[in-house]
Amino acid sequence: MKKLIIILLLGSPLSAELFTDLALVECINREINDHLPFFYNYSFVGGYFTMPSARMPASGMVTIGGASVPPYSVYGANLGVFNRIELSANYRVFRGCLESNFGREGFGDDADRIGNVKFGMLMPEDGFEGFPSIAFGLDDFIGTKRFSSSYFVATKEWTKYDFELSLGWGSGRIKGIFGGAVWTPFRQTEIPVLKNISLIAEYDANDYKKHHGEHFKGRDVDFRGNFGLSYLLGETLQLTLSSLRGKKLAGSASLRYPLGTTTGLFAKDKNPLPYTAPVDFQALGNARPEEEFARDLAYSFADQGLDIYGILLDCSQGDRHLWIEVANNRYRKERTVRERIQNLLAALTPSDVDQVTVTVQSEGVKSHSYTFRTIDLYQYERGCMSEPELATVAPMSPVCIAPSDYEAMLLFQRAREVWTFTARPRLINFFGATSGKYKYSIGLIASMEGYLYNAIYYRVQGAYSAYSSMHGLSSRDRLNPSRILHVRTDAVRYYQASSVSLEELFLARNWNVGKGWFFRLAGGYFEPAYGGVASELLLYPVQSSWAVGIEAATVLKRRYSGLGFFSKIPKFNNAGIEVFERYVGVQYFLNLYYDFKPLALGFEANIGQFLARDKGVRIIATRYFPSGLRFSLWTTITNGGDKVNGRVYHDKGFAFHIPFDIFLRQSSRTFLTYAMSAWLRDVGAVAATGKTLYNTLYEERVD
Incomplete structure (x- = not known):
């Protein structure tokens, strides 16, 4: 009968309509996802050669590259922050044009740092069929603004004809009407190489002749039309070659x-596969002794990348309650840790245990707990309960207070590691020194960390500089000397003094004091430049998007070599004379945190006093991505009154945190971090005091 019904269904008009509808859906999806090749211009903004388009890189797309745009050399990077926002940065070198102040001292050709941003106002995904994409952009919107422009641009794709057209209007360096067109004639063929080539033409509206910041060799224009081609290999490598101003050839190469x-x-x-077998529900007793069960459970957790530090069995409340304390040393996402834990417990919890509470700890502090009923675990193991259902009945919760060793039976206990040794290479770089655009130090850092008395964390880090180009650099900015206490502008001195140095040597202790409150106390040498004592208090409830805390530290400035401290540090008075003042650094902050999950944005505000005794606020905005990549921008507004090039300067910069496991065949909690300020100044400076409580807890709870 079942076979007959299937045959009748397949032969009915209803089945024909179903397959027609499915084919239509497939066709629509193909059209939605079909796009022409996307290109970056010579400023690494989505566009053509020198002009932008309204198209945007995908969210999370990162691009780096270089371009020769006579008379400039351009090095740049681009990040798709959202599908509607792209940020790019350029380092533009004026070839054959010495920097007026330090060009003959080793700096060489003049150079400028440029930041660009573009906002998508109308995108294809908005559903306005037939309308072009529309974007608004700002070129060189921060810093000296020598190449600043603002513009509106509209771009229309005709995928059927493999053709794209843009038309826009700008002011500033881009002056008036501009446009561009792309044709990819062999896109829909299978011809190797040719299918990846696009022919591009644009009308270049840059005001080369009259714009004040232009290179003196780049002002002549014979023809406004630029023509060329671009080759895109595997959505990764872009190679571009074109005419420029009717006089020169320009080209670029980039990786995305x-x-x-x-x-x-x-x-x-x-990575180990999620635990599935063997399954053992045997009750505790002669056939399955408690200690043997606990030892087997600890081994099983360790195989999954999780370390158990304690197992208790409590029978004092009339039921049998298992308490487990575990540390996650491998996975970045909370849901991955939870999945590993519940798979293990669903297969190995004894049938005479009524419930299991697992507490996750990190850096010696307990972050959160899960409490599972055994009956729910068994339902999950049999496939009668889904993972979302189990997460509903056993959610992440505040840390549950475990019974003492006197109230419960201790089945397993493991001390935290007394020491762990790691070593890795390190690159430190500085931009914009008078004797060269780029200075660096290549070396090795080695660290040892662990726990004393199973509770007090310690860290020792030494550094060895194998090769450095920073010897002889001065810590004084001759054009814009800092008029406030020199708490950071001498940072380069710490990497010049000795090839071997002790950078960190400190102790720290974290506490979970209950009801979402946490406390930290630390002391020692926190970083190459500062040592002292610090404390922090944080309110961060479980499953909360916000947190608030206070922290304070008293620090002394370290000497450039050895373990001693300076009693006085310099500053320049209004007459430009260097004077020394007694110095004990005091920094204190009210810290506010908010995680706006709908847009994957994190915000942080630190309000208080900074190292140079200036008072104000530091604001940090972080965009985090599904891969674990984090991109941060920060700005600091204080009453320090520091001036650069005649204008009050507020510290600002960016940071990347790249998950190291992107390059590995297994999960890792390690990040590669790179951060850079616009200028190395003393205003808004903060001394490191060890890992903050918020970062410690956030990394355990983030999904």
């Missing part, structure tokens, strides 16, 4: 990769 959405360069085949 979806760093924000990637699952990694390699499959995570070195």
Whole structure:
């Protein structure tokens, strides 16, 4: 009968309509996802050669590259912050034009740092069929603004004809009407190489002749039309060649990769598979002694990348309650840790245990707990309860207070590691020194960390500089000497003094004091420049999007070598004379945190006093991506009154945090971090005091 029904269904008009509808859906999806090749211009903004388009890179796309645009050399990077926002940065070198102040001292050709931003106002995904994409952009919107422009641009794609057209209007360096067109004639063929080539033409509206910041060799224009081609290989490598101003040839090469959405360069085949077997529900007793069960459970957790530090069995409340304390040393996402835990418990919890509470700890502080009923675990193991259902009945909760060793039976206990040794290479760089555009130090850092008395965290870090180009650099900015206490502008001196140095040596202790409150106390040498004592109090409830805390530290400034401290540090008075003042650094802050999950944005505000005794606020905005990539921008507004080039300067900069496991075949909690300020100044400076409580807890709870 079942076979007959299937045959009748397949032969009915209803089945024909179903397949027609499915084919239509497939056709619509193909049209929605079909796009012409996307290109970056010579400023690494989505566009053509020198002009922008309204198209945007995908969220999480990261691009780096270089361009020769006579008479400039341009090095740049681009990040798709959202599908509607792209940020790019350029380092533009004026070839053959010495920097007026320090060009003959080793700096060489003049150079400028440029920041660009573009906002998508109307995008294809908005559903206005037939309308072009529309964007608004700002070129060189921060800093000296020598190449600043603002513009509106509209772009229309005709995928059927493999053709794209843009028309826009700008003011500033881009002056008046501009446009561009792309044709990819072999896109829909299978001809190797040719299918990846696009022919591009644009009308260049840059005001080369009259714009004040232009290179003196780049003002002549014979023809406003630029023509050329671009080759895009595997959505990764872009090569571009074109005419420029009717006089020169320009070209660029860039690499792009979806760093924000990637699952990694390699499959995570070195990760253990989620636990499934063997399944053992045997009750505790002679056939399954408690100590043997606890030992087997600890081994099983360790195989999954989780370390158990304690197991208690409590029978004092009339039921049998298992308490487990675990540390996650491998996975970045909370849901991955939870999945590993519940798979293990669903297969190995004894039938005479009524419930299990697992507490997750990090850096010696307990972050949160899960409490599972055994009956729910068994339902989950049999496939009668889904993972979302189990998460509903056993959610992440505040840390549950475990019974003492006197109230419960201790089945297993493991001390925290007394020491762990790591070593890795390190690159430190500085931009804009008078004797050269780029200075660096290549070396090795080695650290040892662990726990004393199973509770007090310690860290020792030493550094060895193998090769450095920073010797002889001065810590004084001759054009814009800092008029406030020199708490950071002498940072380069710490990497010049000795090839071997002790950078960190400190102790720290974290406490969970209950009801969402946490406390931290630390003391020692926190970083190459400062040592002292610090404390922090944080309110961060479980499953909360906000947190608030206070912190304070008293620090002394370290000497450039050895373990001693300066009693006085310099500053320049209004007459430009260097004077020394007694110095004990005091920094204190009210810290506010908010995680806006709908847009994957984190915000942080630190309100208080900074190292140079200036008072104000530091604001940090962080965009985090599915891959674990984080991109941060910060600005600091204080009453320090520091001036650069005649204008009051507020510290600002950016940071990347790249998950190291993108490059590995297994999961890792390690990040590669790079941060840079616009200028190395003393205003808004903060001394490191160890890992903050918010970062410690956030990394355990983030999904």
